[in-house]
Amino acid sequence: MFELISLPYKDLSPYISAKTLSYHHGAHHKGYVNALNTLIQGTDYQGQSLEEIILSNQQKAVKIFNHATQLWNHNSYWIILTAAFKKNSHNLQTNRKIVQKFC
Numbered sequence: 001m002f003e004l005i006s007l008p009y010k011d012l013s014p015y016i017s018a019k020t021l022s023y024h025h026g027a028h029h030k031g032y033v034n035a036l037n038t039l040i041q042g043t044d045y046q047g048q049s050l051e052e053i054i055l056s057n058q059q060k061a062v063k064i065f066n067h068a069t070q071l072w073n074h075n076s077y078w079i080i081l082t083a084a085f086k087k088n089s090h091n092l093q094t095n096r097k098i099v100q101k102f103c
């Protein structure tokens with residue numbers, strides 16, 4: 001079962017308001033967690049990590065793949081905005097590689 005991660009902050013004003021954070025976390029993100037848990041119940045995907053589901057499921061079950069990728073995106077988005085993420089040199093190296101490859 002996937003769980004909704006806790007937000008490490010409540011307000012990022014003036015860049016992201018508390019209302020927007022609350023909407024994306026409490027409604028949007030939570031919706032992906034709940035929907036994915038329902039979709040994978042009783043399937044071979046139950047018990048797999050998000051990454052395993054995403055990497056093995058691009059053609060077989062599009063709805064599960066879409067919810068898994070959206071959940072991964074939202075988890076990553078919140079974590080990337082934290083100061084702890086920016087202090088980790090491995091994360092910075094990965095970020096540079098992504099920018100070099102895709103930007």
Ligand SMILES: [Fe+2]
Pocket residue numbers: 024028029074
């Ligand atoms: Fe969102």
